[in-house]
Amino acid sequence: MAALKQMTKLTGTLKALTSTNGYRPQAAKTFYTYVNEPAMPIPDREPCWVKSSEEAIERAGLSSDQLVFVQGAAATPVELLRGLTEYGVRSDVRNVRLCHMHLEGAAPFAKKENAKHFRSVSFFIGGNVRPAVNEGHADAIPIFLHEIPKMFNRDLMKPDIALIHVTPPDSKGYCSLGTSVDCVRAALIKSKKVVAQVNKNMPRTFGDALIHKSHIDFAVQHDGPLPAHPVKAPSDKEERIGKYIAENLVVDGATLQLGIGSIPDAVLAQLKNHKNLGIHSEMFSDGVVDLVNNGCITNNEKSIHRGRIVGSFCVGSQKLYDFMDNNPFIEMLVVDYVNDPRIIAKQPKMTCINSCIEVDLSGQICSDSIGTRMYSGFGGQVDFLTGAAMSEDGLGQPIVALNSTTADGKTSKISPVLKLGAGVVTSRALVRYVVTEHGIASLFGKTLKQRAHALINVAHPDHREALEKAAFERLKAMPEP
Structure with missing residues (x-):
């Protein structure tokens, strides 16, 4: 006043x-x-x-x-x-x-x-x-x-x-x-x-x-179309990843955070039978539109911003931009609020799905570089994985998802150690679930040997023997369940 x-x-x-x-x-x-x-x-x-x-x-x-x-x-x-x-x-x-x-x-x-x-x-x-x-x-x-x-x-x-x-x-x-x-x-x-x-x-x-x-x-x-990302159909590998996550880690009434890309879109495509989902995410893309139209996203179980999709920025196709236009169902809020781990932790059944470049056998996550070559940045990965891990209802699901190999299939993205110079974006103490097309590795509370065992089991079969040998050299003992 x-x-x-x-x-x-x-x-x-x-x-x-x-x-x-x-x-x-x-x-x-x-x-x-x-x-x-x-x-x-x-x-x-x-x-x-x-x-x-x-x-x-x-x-x-x-x-x-x-x-x-x-x-x-x-x-x-x-x-x-x-x-x-x-x-x-x-x-x-x-x-x-x-x-x-x-x-x-x-x-x-x-x-x-x-x-x-x-x-x-x-x-x-x-x-x-x-x-x-x-x-x-x-x-x-x-x-x-x-x-x-x-x-x-x-x-x-x-x-x-x-x-x-x-x-x-x-x-x-x-x-x-x-x-x-x-x-x-x-x-x-x-x-x-x-x-x-x-x-x-x-x-x-x-x-x-x-x-x-x-x-x-x-x-x-200056009128013109916005920059757009065309929606691509997920590959068979990505579809399997989406199915593992949707069927095992996303429950009815969950609040979701998903980034952009084929894997988040593959997860969203598998959620058409879920009920009362909510969105609290720094960004979202086209897959959200279909789930809203199917009645799956209601936001009615969220503890704050009930009945509203919360985001901070978006990239998608014209379909997404048309959906956003003049739509009071969506609140676009500042990122220091949306991504505050304390705010994220208040959301019920907070389920965060993020991708990465590489994971080592101890669970360290590299998401911003390929060795010393910079690729992206920290983004909101740590914000949301932290918020989900400290969720007030104890039901948060911090998830990292990736294909088990590079596109040519020759290199495992689950590695004995991260590449020289690779940046650790998410520490091994924060990681809860790592998902590939071969399954889900649950890492919370696991020893180094148990983590290595779980991660090798979701690596591509062609690379598992080499990973076991590397794990033995690193840990001086065989990985154990």
Whole structure:
């Protein structure tokens, strides 16, 4: 209330300081920072609409040594990134850092020839910047997903410009961040300038997704389809993994967390006879839509956000985006809440299904690298496995699922030891279940020898003898049941 009174008192000052072309000059920044709540309208303030992305970047004042935040996943503002790259190269800016979660679509700023102009800094590495990270002209921050907003909240990163992708304003002036809320809200609050790509095809979502147009400095209309991941039919191996999990580890009334990819989709496809499922997940994809339409997902047994799907960002097909649009059944919330293990632990029968790159015979999980070559990031795996393991009802199911071999079948993904330089994302003390197409290894409370035995039994049969010999060399004794 005190802040509201102060806001009213200073409204006249704001009117005097707000420029006629719609953006706030630096002189008005003190007031704006004081009341910088994205969902609260700023009186008598409009974004400055420009004709092109290059103009928006120029007007926002891009210059050397700045920090630019970029919204990610399906809400990646691909057109703004194109304009940023073209303007930045033409203006010969140097050492502009772009911080972001995983990005979809083209990433021209990450090309080797643009390394002197731009440097990508990923909180989670996407495929479009992965080569740049491994070639040394981009970088990444190992970080739990739920802690990314702390980078902004604690002023460890203070963006000069934020690039976002939103719906057109509604009758009250509200835009929606659509498919990606995650850490965007925290970054917006600390950004000096906000540039928005406004797209009629962005789904309007609710929860923490609202931003009033008065918080946008420059806006450019650019309508186009969102980046999409086509849904692929699961392989026979993935279908078997999905069946093992659905029939043995998912019960009626469970709250689910599933990432994106063939294995989570394979699990969802096997849940059509389950009842009263709920969704509390940092992300979800197309498989959820079918389960909602079949009446399997009701969210009516959740302890908090009952009756609602909770997510933080999404990537999928147009089918998913159509389902999300203007749908109050879905709440898109900030990732420091959705992925907080304490919040996750409150959900009934919290069942978390995550994938990985490699597992060693003690149960250590590598999910972010292939040896020393960086591949992705921590993401929400540890957040959710921890939350499920500490579930308040004692019924949480932390699950890691993977094919038993690489695609060519020549290499076992259950290894005697992790590859040299591989990152341990999930420790062996946290792992509960490891599932492959050959079965379920239950690891909680098992000794090293018992763990090795359980994991060898779900490895591909062609590799089991070699794994037994390696286990004997490592443990100085045979694995035991």
